[in-house]
Amino acid sequence: MDMNQYLSMFIDESNDHLQSLNEKMLELESNPDDLSIVQVIFRSAHTLKGMAATMGYEDLASLTHQMENVLDLVRNEKLTMQDFIFDTLFKSLDALESMVEDIINGGTGKADVSSIVTSLQAIVLGEIPSPQGVTTSTKVDQVNDEMNHSIQLDEFQFSILDQSIVEGHRALYLEVFIREDCHLKAVRAYMVFDLLERSGEVIKTHPSVEDIEQEKFDRSFSLYYITQKSVDEMKRMILNLSEIDKVSIVELDHESLKLMGELSSSVKEVAATAELEKTTESKVVVPQAPTQPTSQTSKDVVKTTGGTPTRTIRVDIERLDVLMNLFSEFLIDRVRLEQLASEARNHELTETVEHMSRVSSDLQNIVLKLRMVPVDTVFNRFPRMIRDLAKSLDKKIDLVITGSETELDRTVIDEIGDPLVHLIRNAVDHGIESVTDRLAAGKPETGTVNLRAFHSGNHVFIEIEEDGRGIYRQNVLKSAIKKGIVTEAQGAAMTDEEVYQLLFAAGFSTAEVISDVSGRGVGLDVVRAKITALGGHVTIISTPGKGTNFSVQLPLTLSIISAMLVQLGSEKYAIPLTSIVETGIIKQNQIRTVHGYKMVEFRGVQIPLISLSRIFSVPDFDESQEEESEIIVIRKGDKMAALAIEDFIGQSEIVLKSLGKYLPQIKGVSGATILGDGQVALILDPNEFIK
The missing domain is CATH 3.30.70.1110 (Histidine kinase CheA-like, P2 response regulator-binding domain)
Structure with missing residues (x-):
């Protein structure tokens, strides 16, 4: 039987199960007595084993089977979870991920996992096999001796x-x-x-x-x-x-x-094995006859953990691209048809067009949601990574994730994972101090890494913020001058933001303090290159001694957005509704000049007034000649500004088109759209105006 036709389905489902296993294992580590979590983990492992065996990947199926044996003892309360068991199961998951990765790259999925299998079997048997003629105490001594040189x-x-x-x-x-x-x-x-x-x-x-x-x-x-x-x-x-x-x-x-x-890996495994052998009796719990309440609890667990199978299908992303392009063209014609119907003033035609508009609006929502994926699919790999890093660096770290439901286009989601891994690793390795340093600085011993995502206008922002040591401007400049990246004169004239951007130079490292991985520059040039390729950019805000914030701005890359259409003389512009706080009218005598900048009062706060006609050199409109000006108040984060326009046309669903390869990236403009009358209108990027 030819299994190649099922290969892509196997890879997708294996990745889903492995992700679920990692998440549930972390959950179980926090609540080791919760048998309902063990039930979920066991079912995922069992499904993965069955799929691997069906596809003929014997090593993958064999390792999963050994994991199943351990989990079976735990769910039947014959074994209590311990640190060594968690570490071995996590090591097993890493091996499974490597095997699946090998299959994705065209390999056979084979791997030498004998040491992991031996550890899993030892857990099941309640004993750790010793090498010939070596006692446990001798073995521990040998390992300790080896560790001094490895x-x-x-x-x-x-x-x-x-x-x-x-x-x-x-x-x-x-x-x-x-x-x-x-x-x-x-x-x-x-x-x-x-x-x-x-x-x-x-x-x-x-x-x-x-x-x-x-x-x-x-x-x-x-x-x-x-x-x-x-x-x-x-x-x-x-x-x-x-x-x-x-x-x-x-x-x-x-x-x-x-x-x-x-050698390092084998020494670590033998040390863990020897340690387990000394404490085997405390790890395996003697099974007892369950009382009636325990039996009832088990039944409840089975009931609550059983769920309805998800009704989903997997669709090639290229088909979604085609669907999106076709619908974009349909939307342009719909707007044109609405305009013609209003001019014809035919009741039946108007009624039909209105019904078609309602149906197409529902269709539009579905088409948009098909391509959008929550950033949770990227974020959910980080708790496990933080756990491993904190353990290896002997630090205490809390990862706080907010906005994981924020949605991004699938193509951006696929590419953003690796840059975020680098930034989070950087925050943990070099941002968060050791426990002793934090206590000496008057901070809590547990460092906090905040990972948050949120929409702003036609963009998504992902921020990695930690409460660590921060970046010291003089250290960065000193290293940059030493490496010949900038001169002393150039460095003195640079703003803090420009100095922090030097961290993204290839191979850059401050390396002032001795650490296991010196410097902040490892891999950051790769991060900026990848994010720039996606049409985004990274900014750094840091307070020495308090912490650092890396903010990644990414385009939504949606083809269709809701926007407010505005008029400036003979020109029309579109402003995304997600960036608009309020619209209003101001009189000329309400405009104040502060340090050469025009300001207006908005709800008790002075905000800058930006003249769009002056920025875009509109020849047939000047708001200074009018007694009253229409304004649109826009927001990015906690910053606001007012855009002065001539007139409002109204809200509309517009198709976002790029300006093409021949036009460079223009600040303040994120693309263009074709209106119902065939005119082209530029789509403004409010985030650039706030900057």
């Missing part, structure tokens, strides 16, 4: 080292030994790091930077490091420092880096 690299740090080798840098693994008679080890370590930071970039240390600063290490420490200098030169520089006993340096290539990564 640094746990996560995927992000591994990719930085790998990319550095590709770009011609040297990736080194250093181990520095301080003399036994040294009295101030932390000071010597600081001198070593100070030397290293001047010649390259520290990627990861063992022990952690905080432990080294507090002298919580024996007489040696190790680190991964990127530099342009040779091994001999680095060794000579470090040994020149006083009270350094010896230093060993290994230069890494792609192959050796991979081996080091595998």
Whole structure:
């Protein structure tokens, strides 16, 4: 039987189930005694296993089956959830995602998951198998000894080292030994790091930077490091420092880096396995005869968790594009027909056209909703990522998501995920301080990362805001001048916003403070390139010591919007209704001039008055010659402004057309539309006027 025809359906549904599994596992981690969540997780895993087996992906089905065995014990109250079980199940989900990704890229979905399967089987049996002839205590000692010489690299740090080798840098693994008679080890370590930071970039240390600063290490420490200098030169520089006993340096290539990564992974797994073996008895609960209330509860759980299957079909996005274009043309003709019917003044024709307008309005709402997807489909991957990052960085972090129901065009949703991953990782790695630093600064020990989405005009804004250390202008400028990105004179003339934009320069890093991943510039050039390609842009607002806000503005890319049509002389313009607060009329004597800017009072607040006729050089209209001016009050966030116009034409559904490749991006104009009489009207972008 040819399964290729079902492949796309399998991939889509597998991704849905994996996303659901990740979300529910995080939920269960917060409420480990909630059996109803376990039931949902078990059903998703069972469905995924069945699909994989049907499609012939044996490794995927086998791993899911082992997960099922563990979950079955938990839902039958024969096993209590523990940290090790959560970590193993999360590791299993990561492996499943890698397999599905391999299938998407044309692979077979095969992977070596023997270590994960062994851990899952050990959980089921209530025992951890030991290597031949090695007792648990000996094994733990060996692992602890290994850990002193192996640094746990996560995927992000591994990719930085790998990319550095590709770009011609040297990736080194250093181990520095301080003399036994040294009295101030932390000071010597600081001198070593100070030397290293001047010649390259520290990627990861063992022990952690905080432990080294507090002298919580024996007489040696190790680190991964990127530099342009040779091994001999680095060794000579470090040994020149006083009270350094010896230093060993290994230069890494792609192959050796991979081996080091595998060693770190295996050491971590053996350590976790050994730890579990010591506490097996406390992890497995002896099954007891359930009382009547427990039995009743189980029945209720089954009732509440069972649901009606969703009635959905998957449609190729290209078909939706065609449907949208056809409906756009239909809408232009509908507006034209309404105009002709009003001129003809035929009752029956007018009645028919009005009915057609009502039907097409309903049709329009459906067509628009088909392409729109909630940003929740992107946001829901971040709680798991924050959990893993907080654990690996030993930080306490709360992720607060608001506006996840905000909808974006499917094409934008597909592309925005990776840039947001970079920005959130940046916020956690370099924005949020360690627990000790936060307490010293008088902040709560738990840092907060706010991820929010909201509509404004014809755009969607996604903001990543954290209450961390903030960005220091002088640090950014110092590093930019050092790297030759700007001169001192240019830097002095730049605004804070322009200085912060330097963070998006390729390879830029402030790297003033030693950290496991130094600098704020890793990957941010990729972020800006991707967002610019989508027709959006990023702005940064930061208060040193208080936190940073990265704001991403993205176009809705809707083909049809509701707008207010206005007249300026012989020209017509459209303003999106979502940006309009109010319309009104002002007299000339109500206009005030403040510091050379025209201002008007709006509900007790002075707001700027913007002359559209002057901005667009309309030849046959000048509002200053009129006693009264119509205004439209627009808003972006908490900022408002008033646009002066000649007359209102009325509200209308308009088709958004781009200005084409030959016209550059014009500030204040987001596109154009064809009106019912065949005229072209420009669609204004109120956000640009507020700026």
